Amino acid sequence: MADLEQFRMLIGGKPVDAVSGRTFESQNPYTGQPWASIPDGGPEDVDAAVAAARAAFDGEWGQMTGFARAACLRRLADLIGANAEELARQEVSDSGKLYREMLGQLNGLGGWYQYFAGLADKIEGQQIPSPNPNYLVYTRREPVGVVAAITPWNSPLLLMTFKLAPLLAAGCTVVVKPSEHAPASTLGFAELIEQAGIPGGVVNVVTGLSRDTGAHLAGHPGVDKVAFTGSTATGKAVGRAAMDNLNAVTLELGGKSPQVVFPDADLQAAANGLVAGVFAATGQTCMAGSRLVVHADVHDELVRLVAERAASIKLGDPMAAETEMGPVANQPQYEKVLGYLDKAREEGATIAYGGVSKESLGSYFVQPTVLTVKPTDTVYREEVFGPVLSAVTFTDEDEAIKLANDTPYGLAGAVWTKDIHRGHRVAGKIKAGTVWINAYRVLSPSVPFGGFKASGLGRENGIHGIDAYLETKAVWVELTGGTRDPFTLG
Ligand code: NAD
Numbered sequence: 001m002a003d004l005e006q007f008r009m010l011i012g013g014k015p016v017d018a019v020s021g022r023t024f025e026s027q028n029p030y031t032g033q034p035w036a037s038i039p040d041g042g043p044e045d046v047d048a049a050v051a052a053a054r055a056a057f058d059g060e061w062g063q064m065t066g067f068a069r070a071a072c073l074r075r076l077a078d079l080i081g082a083n084a085e086e087l088a089r090q091e092v093s094d095s096g097k098l099y100r101e102m103l104g105q106l107n108g109l110g111g112w113y114q115y116f117a118g119l120a121d122k123i124e125g126q127q128i129p130s131p132n133p134n135y136l137v138y139t140r141r142e143p144v145g146v147v148a149a150i151t152p153w154n155s156p157l158l159l160m161t162f163k164l165a166p167l168l169a170a171g172c173t174v175v176v177k178p179s180e181h182a183p184a185s186t187l188g189f190a191e192l193i194e195q196a197g198i199p200g201g202v203v204n205v206v207t208g209l210s211r212d213t214g215a216h217l218a219g220h221p222g223v224d225k226v227a228f229t230g231s232t233a234t235g236k237a238v239g240r241a242a243m244d245n246l247n248a249v250t251l252e253l254g255g256k257s258p259q260v261v262f263p264d265a266d267l268q269a270a271a272n273g274l275v276a277g278v279f280a281a282t283g284q285t286c287m288a289g290s291r292l293v294v295h296a297d298v299h300d301e302l303v304r305l306v307a308e309r310a311a312s313i314k315l316g317d318p319m320a321a322e323t324e325m326g327p328v329a330n331q332p333q334y335e336k337v338l339g340y341l342d343k344a345r346e347e348g349a350t351i352a353y354g355g356v357s358k359e360s361l362g363s364y365f366v367q368p369t370v371l372t373v374k375p376t377d378t379v380y381r382e383e384v385f386g387p388v389l390s391a392v393t394f395t396d397e398d399e400a401i402k403l404a405n406d407t408p409y410g411l412a413g414a415v416w417t418k419d420i421h422r423g424h425r426v427a428g429k430i431k432a433g434t435v436w437i438n439a440y441r442v443l444s445p446s447v448p449f450g451g452f453k454a455s456g457l458g459r460e461n462g463i464h465g466i467d468a469y470l471e472t473k474a475v476w477v478e479l480t481g482g483t484r485d486p487f488t489l490g
Contacts (some may be wrong), residue, residue: 004037007183009045009207010190012052013200019044024209026184029096029327030318032363036093036184041208043216045212046175049204050222053146053173056201061173066121073117073168076196077110080095080189084109087188089155092318094182095153096326096364097281099319112165112461115445119466120169128474132490136477141470143171144248145224146454148217150238152230153181153329154284154385157189162252162460163227165445166205172225172470175204177214179230181330183207214238221245225469228252229286232383232409232454239457250458250468252286252450254383255411258404259289259440260426262397263297265416266438271305273414273440274389279313279368280441282325284333286455287412289440291380292391293403299393302371307353308390310368315361327364328386334364337386344371344379349390375403383409397422401429412451414440433459 004025008015017023025034039045041046056062061069064451080087084106092104125139146153149163155241156178167174178186190205205371206213214234218226219241226242228235229252261270277289294302318326328334334357340357354369368387375378380390394400404413412434415426433450436442449464458468 004034005184005237006037007187009039009041009187010050010203010205011045011192012055012204013194015191018042018208019048020199022081024180026094026182027330028093029364038183038187038207038417041206041213042210043213045206045208046177046213046216046220049175049206050146050217050220051206052201053175054222054319054443056199057143057146057173059201060199061202064171066123066171069168069171070117070120072196072198073113073120073165076192076198077113077117079192079195080106080110080113081153083192087185089319090185090188091155091157091182094184095154095329096318097155097284097329098323098326100321101281105155109157109161112161112445114468116165116169119166119463123170123466123470124413125472133245134478134480138475140473140475142473144469144471145172146222147172147174148220148223148226148470149174149176149231150214150218150226150228151176151178151186152177154181154281154286155220156186159229159252160186160189162229162449162465163250166460166466167469168198170466172469173202175206175217175223177206177208177217180207180209180211200329206392215241218242219244223247227468235456248468250460251456253411253456255286255288255451255455256291256381256383256407256409257287257289257412257414257432258291258293258407258415258430258432259416260400260404261292261294261298262400262415262419264418265298266418267298267302267305269438270416271302271309273416273438274306275309277311277414277440278389279310279325279387282328282366284329284385285441287434287441288385289412289414290384290389291404291407292389293400294391294393295400296393299372299391301446303352303372303391307370310353310370312331315358315365325368325387327361328366329364331364333385335368337384337388338479339364340379340382340384340386340388341369344373344377344388344390347373347377347379348373348377349373349377354387373481375406377391381407397426401426405429405431408454411455412436
């Protein structure tokens, strides 16, 4: 126990242990060893955090101008930059993702706070013309209140930031509940909040081993808005809990995103995009481009190129500079991925590369895997959340679009072609929140992100990302000072 790093929750501006005094361990998926001791918060800790968030909303933070909030966000951005290496190390220890990816992510993360700082002092209402000249009508944009932000284990800080940056810009307060599988980096991040000059209670972080901790927060009557990133199944439960309190909810859920490759595409570039889409982060991203929809004429060549690159991917220590793919982030996820590979074999998939675990490396390594399958195969239909690409073929554009859209999900997708007309035409027909043309896995604070269909509700990022944290109030001002017939409308 002595050599575990100790983390504490943040409630009301103070580092605290769980009321129960219990802790749980976060395991490093690469070493297989526990590395951090985490407070095991429960409902009473959530209650305290929600009360602190409410008090902060009703207190100093609620009185601060957008200009002052923007200054806090900018300081936070600088602090993230200054602490990027430490936060990246915590992310890697928690989830096994590559240090080089996480360091890049952390170095870019301040950009989200800078972007939303730029919006914090530009939250404007409107003066609205009324058909009755005796009234002046205007709108105010007011913060929605206390937000519950619940995040998954892959990229905890990035996915929290999609919520935290706009909600702070809007003037809300928050209780963040990171995943029990990767809780430490969010607690590490919380240590920067006070230094940024953000008053105590504005940002609270509660950790807990039981999934009931998140459920208690999602359904908490003291919360005004729920922002969730995670699986579609949990998202439905979170949506129901929010709706019971008539709370607005943003859901960023799972995906099974298609990469459609036409025969005129630059196949080398497409192969590289496929590798980025499904093997980066060991395939554990919501936007993983895990379905390859490829023209029959170029199937063999493209699958060969991707399989060749897959075979050369360097698996190993996620902290090492030369490593390209780390382990799967935790044991349940590892078993889930291997289960999908067994099922793929049973259902007759052709394996161009991979298909098995790499037990020789220890811990939860799975080979990057390239399969050719039928569109009815389970591995092609369900979210694997691992390094597994499943290819199917088409012969004309209509069939390609049909195959791309033959999924309950709609988070992302890509079109690979040199034909500019076709690129835009097909991008317009793919039912997904993000479509890249001749690219994959690019994100920005300024670009909306979110899902169609079972991939979610609402959008994060972009100018309108802040709207999820604002209420619109209409104010009517009677101008004549006279009285009116009280039994008529307006
Ligand atoms: P998960 O749904 O199991 O858990 C997400 C979070 O919800 C965790 O913090 C968990 O403790 C909490 N939780 C569990 N039960 C809850 C309940 N009943 N009420 C409230 N909270 C509850 O997801 P995960 O396994 O951590 O993450 C992987 C999933 O997240 C994948 O499906 C992936 O596609 C999705 N994801 C989506 C996006 C996106 O932006 N669309 C991004 C990353 C991950």
